[in-house]
Amino acid sequence: MAAALGSFFKSRSGRLSITVIGLIAAFAVALGVASYRISVHWFETNKFEEKVTALQLVDAFVADYTEIRGRHLGTDAPVPASFRAHSIERFNMAREGDNVLQLLWLGVPGREIRTAPSDPATGEAIREAARSGNVEPSSRWWVTGGQRTFRTIAPSIASQQGCVDCHNRYLEGRPPWRLNDVMGAFVIDVPAEAFLLNARTESILLGSLFFVVAAAVSGVVLRLQHLRHTAAIDAATSAERERAALDSQRAAEAANRAKSEFLALMSHELRTPLNAIIGFSEVMAQELRGAIPAPYRGYARDIHQSGQHLMLVIGDILDIAKAESNRFDLHEEDEPLEDLVLPCLRLMAPRASGGRVELSARLPGGLRVRCDVTKIRQVVLNLLSNAVKFTRAGGRIEVSGFLNRDGDLTLSVTDTGIGIRPEDIPRAFSPFEQVESTLQRKHEGTGLGLPLAKALTELHGGVLQLSSVPGRGTQVTVTLPAARVVPPAPAGTDPQPPLRWDATTGAFLPGAGDLQEAPGGQPWRLVC
Numbered sequence: 407m408a409a410a411l412g413s414f415f416k417s418r419s420g421r422l423s424i425t426v427i428g429l430i431a432a433f434a435v436a437l438g439v440a441s442y443r444i445s446v447h448w449f450e451t452n453k454f455e456e457k458v459t460a461l462q463l464v465d466a467f468v469a470d471y472t473e474i475r476g477r478h479l480g481t482d483a484p485v486p487a488s489f490r491a492h493s494i495e496r497f498n499m500a501r502e503g504d505n506v507l508q509l510l511w512l513g514v515p516g517r518e519i520r521t522a523p524s525d526p527a528t529g530e531a532i533r534e535a536a537r538s539g540n541v542e543p544s545s546r547w548w549v550t551g552g553q554r555t556f557r558t559i560a561p562s563i564a565s566q567q568g569c570v571d572c573h574n575r576y577l578e579g580r581p582p583w584r585l586n587d588v589m590g591a592f593v594i595d596v597p598a599e600a601f602l603l604n605a606r607t608e609s610i611l612l613g614s615l616f617f618v619v620a621a622a623v624s625g626v627v628l629r630l631q632h633l634r635h636t637a638a639i640d641a642a643t644s645a646e647r648e649r650a651a652l653d654s655q656r657a658a659e660a661a662n663r664a665k666s667e668f669l670a671l672m673s674h675e676l677r678t679p680l681n682a683i684i685g686f687s688e689v690m691a692q693e694l695r696g697a698i699p700a701p702y703r704g705y706a707r708d709i710h711q712s713g714q715h716l717m718l719v720i721g722d723i724l725d726i727a728k729a730e731s732n733r734f735d736l737h738e739e740d741e742p743l744e745d746l747v748l749p750c751l752r753l754m755a756p757r758a759s760g761g762r763v764e765l766s767a768r769l770p771g772g773l774r775v776r777c778d779v780t781k782i783r784q785v786v787l788n789l790l791s792n793a794v795k796f797t798r799a800g801g802r803i804e805v806s807g808f809l810n811r812d813g814d815l816t817l818s819v820t821d822t823g824i825g826i827r828p829e830d831i832p833r834a835f836s837p838f839e840q841v842e843s844t845l846q847r848k849h850e851g852t853g854l855g856l857p858l859a860k861a862l863t864e865l866h867g868g869v870l871q872l873s874s875v876p877g878r879g880t881q882v883t884v885t886l887p888a889a890r891v892v893p894p895a896p897a898g899t900d901p902q903p904p905l906r907w908d909a910t911t912g913a914f915l916p917g918a919g920d921l922q923e924a925p926g927g928q929p930w931r932l933v934c
Contacts, residue, residue, distance in 0.1 A: 423628050430620045438613030445605040449598065450556065454545045457558040457594045528559065528593060535561040536588040548595070556596040561588045667727070676720055684713040722854040725784075726837055729861035736778040736865060740892055743773040747805055747817075750786040754794055762799040768806045774892035775815060781862045785870075788855035789819040789882050796880070797823035813888030820881040826874040834872065835860055859884075866890065 523529035527548075535541065543560035564570045564587045573589065574582045583589060689695060690706035698706075751765055758765045775782070786805070793803045801822040810816055826834060837857045856872075859882075863870040867887050874880040 423625075426624050426628065427621060430617055430624060434613040434617035434620070437616050438609040441612050442605050442609035445608070446602070449601055449605075450545060453556055453596050454543070454558055457545075457596070458543050458560065528557075528591075531559050532561070532588070532591045535559075535591065539588065541588065547598075550595065553597065553599045554602060556598045558592075558594045558596075560592045560594075562590050562592055563587065564589050665727075677717070680713055680717055680720070684710060684717065687713060719854070722858055725858055726854055726861065729858070729865060736781070738776055738778055740774045740776050741779045741782075743775055743807060743815075743817075744769055744771075746775060746777075746779065746782050747786055747807070750783055750790055751805065753787065754790045758794050758803065761794060761797070763794055763797050764802045766802070766804045768804065770807055770809065772893075773807075773809075773815070775886065776890045776892060777866055777886070781865070785859040785862050785884060786817075786819070788859040789884075792855055792882075793819055793821040793823065793880070797821045801879075809891065809893075810885075813891060813893075815886045815888075815891045817884045817886070818881055820879065822879040825876040825878055825880055826872070827876050828874075831872055831874065856882075 523532060531544075541561040541563055543558055545556060545558045548555050548557045564573070564583050564585055567585055570583045570585055570587075687706045687709035690698060691703055691710055693703070747767060747769060751767060755765055790803070790805070797803060803819065803821045805817070805819050807815065807817045834856050837854055860870040863884050863886075867890070869885045871883045871885070872880065873883075
């Protein structure tokens with residue numbers, strides 16, 4: 407997992423993903439900060455305007471009270487300053503428990519009448535307003551008792567002569583107030599800790615929500631882009647592999663055609679001198695031109711036999727080349743099944759008898775097969791030749807045939823020979839390949855028999871299969887399609903009785919047998 411992630415982040419898509427996620431995170435932080443600042447700015451503007459408006463109303467109210475007191479109430483009524491102080495106190499009491507606003511009137515430090523500034527910074531702000539004459543309200547953030555508040559300071563001026571005269575009576579030798587002097591300031595503290603906490607929380611949530619949504623959308627987009635990029639690479643790679651495979655296939659086919667053409671050409675070229683060798687050696691062996699010494703007659707027979715063997719090998723090579731290049735022409739005719747098999751058995755019987763191997767056959771009667779007789783006989787001969795070659799003395803070989811449920815003809819050659827290991831079976835079907843064994847070293851061969859039998863079977867639309875158990879034997883099955891089978895005229899014709907080779911008469915005779923089990927578990931009858 408770690409290796410896969412490391413590989414991904416090193417890729418182009420991984421680096422792009424990291425960059426996009428980083429940009430989204432930075433934008434989410436900026437969005438949260440901007441949201442917080444907007445909330446704070448809204449709070450500052452709203453509260454400042456609200457408090458200034460409230461102070462203006464208070465000033466107007468006190469001014470009206472002063473005028474009413476001077477005309478109608480007389481000096482027994484509370485002075486405007488006391489009236490204002492009581493009004494502020496009642497305002498705070500009414501707001502208690504609901505974002506209390508601390509509305510205070512503070513005098514100029516050193517000349518205050520009743521309430522002095524509670525902290526040096528506020529006192530200095532009031533002095534600065536008194537010195538400069540700047541009576542514009544101002545706001546700033548303060549920390550009071552560990553809690554952040556939004557403080558508005560609005561300078562208070564002596565706007566009425568009656569108010570100035572009243573205050574001057576209490577100065578006791580200090581410099582008198584004059585009209586329009588800054589006498590103090592109204593201070594309004596708005597508790598802001600809860601608001602700031604909510605603003606921070608909302609900003610964090612907004613930034614987090616944006617990050618999650620943007621990252622999810624970007625992840626989907628990047629994933630789709632990565633998949634598209636990967637698909638394009640895979641398609642290009644697949645196309646490249648297909649082109650390479652096609653080129654390899656064409657090269658292999660060209661090489662195979664060249665090999666087949668070379669073998670066919672060489673085989674044709676070898677046949678001409680080989681025919682002369684076979685013919686002249688036969689003339690010499692039969693002494694048709696006069697007597698020759700006995701040793702030379704033996705040499706001539708050896709030359710003749712070797713030439714015939716070589717001619718058979720050349721014929722097999724030509725047949726393999728034709729089969730691989732699909733240049734075989736089938737000369738088909740309807741032939742009884744027994745006429746396809748029994749001549750092959752007769753040809754192989756002397757070799758089997760010489761090796762003390764028993765031959766038998768069990769074939770259905772009345773069946774005719776539409777095929778190239780020469781080539782199907784060659785298939786049977788090649789299979790019988792291999793069976794005799796690899797079956798020890800005392801062994802048995804049987805040829806059996808039957809129709810399966812689909813009407814296909816199944817022809818099997820089963821032996822009790824040495825068998826073939828499963829991993830060696832593919833080699834047995836390769837031209838010029840032979841499975842190593844002690845018996846194989848006693849019987850020379852080219853390794854063309856089984857591949858040629860398979861090729862000739864497939865030319866007829868059939869299938870050749872091999873099953874084997876080492877030490878128990880081998881069964882080779884040739885299956886021809888139902889279209890090539892001409893069934894017997896009377897339905898349900900019984901199969902012919904088992905046949906066995908009689909060495910005395912040199913013929914196959916009916917014989918009794920016991921039911922045995924062939925390699926692969928298929929039952930078959932051995933003739934005693």
